[in-house]
Amino acid sequence: MPGTPNYTGLAGYSHDIPPQAGVLLVNLGTPEAPTAAAVRPYLAEFLGDPRVIEYPRWLWKLILHGVILRIRPKRSAHAYARIWTPQGSPLRVGSEALAAGLQAELGRRRSGPVRVALAMRYGRPTVRETIEQLQREGVRRLLVLPMYPQYSATSTGTVFDALADTIKSLRWPPELRTVNDYHADPGYIAALADSVRAHWARHGRGERLLLSFHGIPERYVRAGDPYFCQCHATARLLREALGMDENEALFSFQSRVGRERWLHPYTDETVKALGKQGIKRIDVISPGFAVDCLETLEEIAMQNADFFREAGGETLSYIPCLNAEPAHVATLADLVLRHTQGWPEFAEDYDAAAAAGRLAASRDRARKAQADA
Numbered sequence: 001m002p003g004t005p006n007y008t009g010l011a012g013y014s015h016d017i018p019p020q021a022g023v024l025l026v027n028l029g030t031p032e033a034p035t036a037a038a039v040r041p042y043l044a045e046f047l048g049d050p051r052v053i054e055y056p057r058w059l060w061k062l063i064l065h066g067v068i069l070r071i072r073p074k075r076s077a078h079a080y081a082r083i084w085t086p087q088g089s090p091l092r093v094g095s096e097a098l099a100a101g102l103q104a105e106l107g108r109r110r111s112g113p114v115r116v117a118l119a120m121r122y123g124r125p126t127v128r129e130t131i132e133q134l135q136r137e138g139v140r141r142l143l144v145l146p147m148y149p150q151y152s153a154t155s156t157g158t159v160f161d162a163l164a165d166t167i168k169s170l171r172w173p174p175e176l177r178t179v180n181d182y183h184a185d186p187g188y189i190a191a192l193a194d195s196v197r198a199h200w201a202r203h204g205r206g207e208r209l210l211l212s213f214h215g216i217p218e219r220y221v222r223a224g225d226p227y228f229c230q231c232h233a234t235a236r237l238l239r240e241a242l243g244m245d246e247n248e249a250l251f252s253f254q255s256r257v258g259r260e261r262w263l264h265p266y267t268d269e270t271v272k273a274l275g276k277q278g279i280k281r282i283d284v285i286s287p288g289f290a291v292d293c294l295e296t297l298e299e300i301a302m303q304n305a306d307f308f309r310e311a312g313g314e315t316l317s318y319i320p321c322l323n324a325e326p327a328h329v330a331t332l333a334d335l336v337l338r339h340t341q342g343w344p345e346f347a348e349d350y351d352a353a354a355a356a357g358r359l360a361a362s363r364d365r366a367r368k369a370q371a372d373a
C-alpha cells in the first residue's frame with residue numbers, strides 16, 4: 001500500500017504499487033522465423049517436454065536429437081513459410097490481437113483495474129517473465145487462462161507446469177485461479193455456431209461440415225486424459241447449435257506426429273474418403289484452436305484441401321478460428337468474469353443468464369433455418 005513502510009529501500013517495490021487483477025492468456029508458442037534455424041530450438045523445447053512425449057527420457061532424447069531435430073526443422077520451416085505474415089507467425093499475431101481485444105473489453109465491463117497479458121508455453125515471452133512483469137505492475141491476483149478450449153495434459157497441463165515452476169520461485173506469489181477448459185461453455189459454442197452460419201452466408205454451404213480437432217496419442221487418453229471426451233462434447237453441442245446430425249457434421253483428429261496410434265478417425269483419411277465418395281464440397285472448422293496457426297492455415301486449408309481434390313473433391317472451404325472476433329472476445333470476457341467472482345477488483349457479477357440466452361438464440365436460429373429450408 002502506498003504510504004506503508006518500505007523496508008527494502010528499493011524503488012518500485014511492489015508494496016508501493018496499487019494492487020491490480022491480472023489475466024494471463026497462454027498459448028503454445030511459435031518459432032521466431034520460418035527458418036530451420038529458428039524452428040529447431042522451438043521444436044527442441046516443445047518436443048523435449050515430458051508432458052508432450054511420454055517415452056522413457058533417455059530413449060526419447062536419443063531419437064529427438066539423433067533423428068527428429070535433424071529432419072523436422074527444415075520440413076516445418078517450409079510449412080511455416082507458406083503461412084507467415086509481414087507481422088510474423090499467425091499464432092503470435094492472432095494471440096496478441098485477442099489479448100488486446102480482451103484487455104479493451106474487460107476495461108469496458110470491469111469497474112476495477114485489470115491487466116491482460118499474453119505468454120507462450122514454448123519460446124517467448126515465457127510464463128515466468130510475463131508473471132514477473134505483471135507483479136512489477138502490481139498484479140496481486142491472477143487468472144491463468146490457457147488458450148485451449150479442451151483440456152489435455154499435453155497442452156493445458158503443461159501450462160500449469162510452467163505456472164507451478166514460476167510460483168515455486170516467487171517470494172510473494174499472486175493469488176491464483178486457473179481455467180482448466182471451456183469446451184462446453186455456452187458462449188464459446190454459440191460463437192462457433194454463429195461463425196459457421198456467417199461462413200455459409202458468405203461462401204455458400206458444403207455438402208458436409210467436418211469438425212477437426214488436434215489429435216493426441218490414444219495411449220494418453222487410456223491413461224486418463226479427458227481430451228477425447230471433451231472434443232466429443234464440443235462436437236455434440238456444436239451440432240446441436242447448428243441443428244445438424246452426425247452424418248452432416250463429421251468429427252476427426254488432425255496433426256498426428258510419429259508412428260504411434262493417435263485418436264481416430266484421422267482428418268486426412270476422412271477428407272480423402274469424402275472425396276472418393278463423390279462429395280464435391282466440404283466445410284472444415286477446427287474448434288479446438290482459439291486462433292489460426294500452422295495446423296489450420298497450412299495443414300487444413302492447404303494440405304487437406306489438396307488431399308480432397310486429389311481424391312475427387314473440388315472445394316475444401318476452411319472456416320477460420322474465432323481469432324480476435326468480437327464474439328470470441330465477449331465469450332472470453334464472460335469466462336474471465338465468471339472465474340474471478342469475488343475478487344475485489346472485479347465487483348460486478350458474471351451474467352450467466354445472458355450467456356445461456358445467447359446459446360438459446362443460436363439454437364433458435366438453427367431451428368428457424370431448418371424450418372425455412
Ligand SMILES: C=CC1=C(C)c2cc3[nH]c(cc4nc(cc5[nH]c(cc1n2)c(C)c5CCC(=O)O)C(CCC(=O)O)=C4C)c(C)c3C=C
Pocket residue numbers: 028029030031052053072076089091148152154155214215216217227255257288289292293294295
Ligand atoms: C508430437 C506430439 C504432439 C502433441 C501430443 C501435440 C498436442 C497438441 N498440440 C496442440 C496445438 C498446436 N500444435 C501445434 C503445432 C505442433 N504440434 C506438434 C506436436 C504435438 N502436438 C508439433 C511437432 C507442432 C509443430 C509444427 C510441426 O512441426 O508440425 C500448433 C501450431 C503452432 C504454430 O506455430 O502455429 C498448435 C496450436 C494442442 C491443442 C494439442 C493437444 C490437444
Ligand SMILES: [Fe+2]
Pocket residue numbers: 214255
Ligand atoms: Fe500440436
Ligand SMILES: [Fe+2]
Pocket residue numbers: 255294295299
Ligand atoms: Fe502439423
